[in-house]
Amino acid sequence: MAVEFLAHERIWFEKFKYDDAERRYYEQMNGPLGGSSQQQSASTTSSGPADQNELLSRISHLEVENQNLRSVVADLQMAIFKLESRLNALEKSTSHQPSPVPPTQKVEPFSVPSKKVELPSAAPAKKAEPAAAEEDDDDDDIDLFGSDDEEEDQEAAKVREERLRQYAEKKAKKPGLIAKSSILLDVKPWDDETDMAKMEECVRSVQMDGLVWGASKLVPVGYGIKKLQIQCVVEDDKVGTDILEEEITKFEDYVQSVDIAAFNKI
DSSP states (O other), X not given: OHHHHHHHSOOOTTHHHHHHXXXXXXXXXXXXXXXXXXXXXXXXXXXXHHHHHHHHHHHHHHHHHHHHHHHHHHHHHHHHHHXXXXXXXXXXXXXXXXXXXXXXXXXXXXXXHHHHHHHHHHHHHHHHHHHHHHHHHHHHHOOSSHHHHHHHHHHHHHHHHHHHHHHHXXXXXXXXXXXXXXXXEEEEOSSTTSOHHHHHHHXXXXXXXXXXXXXXXEEEEETTEEEEEEEEEEETTTOOHHHHHHHHHTXXXXXXXXXXXXXXXX
């Protein structure tokens, strides 16, 4: 039964034969695999020393170039150092070197003899001065027009005094600038039953020199209470805010307090 079953199954029992045939075919085409591997190993072993020699020669060449470059760099550094030292020496020499003398100072020694020569000539000039002064004194003694000059000076002084007097009078008559201020007052009553018209009448009854009352209005504060807001213009030299508040707060039956809501210079 098993033999009959295997006879009907499609199983490849001779696969090893085909594998051997395939191996032999490739060996005939490319040669045996063992020979190729040996050739490759031989070529690598033969080429190995040559590559090593080439690498060593390149390394030695690079080392020589590196040494040459180092020597060049050292020479350049030495040259730069020498240049810096020379520049420092030049700067020091120029800083310590005295400033050049202007040409005028060089000429001064040659002008000394001329000064010495001019010295004797100065004495006659000094001697001539007293003589000229004596002549002037003699001329002053003879004053032909002295009276006229004195009269002219007196007239000029009178005219100057008159003009000064007129200027002082004009300046005194000219009114000076009066400094004024605009003040907005908040006058608060005691309660909502206060007669606001009577309170305003009391406030306006305050009269002073330099005080002018302006417009007024009632401003609600809360809980039915209103405050009186009134405008006034005062002269700063005559009326002060403290005096104005004291005069208004004298009406204790109507006024609780006075506050300055706005203050502006005019």
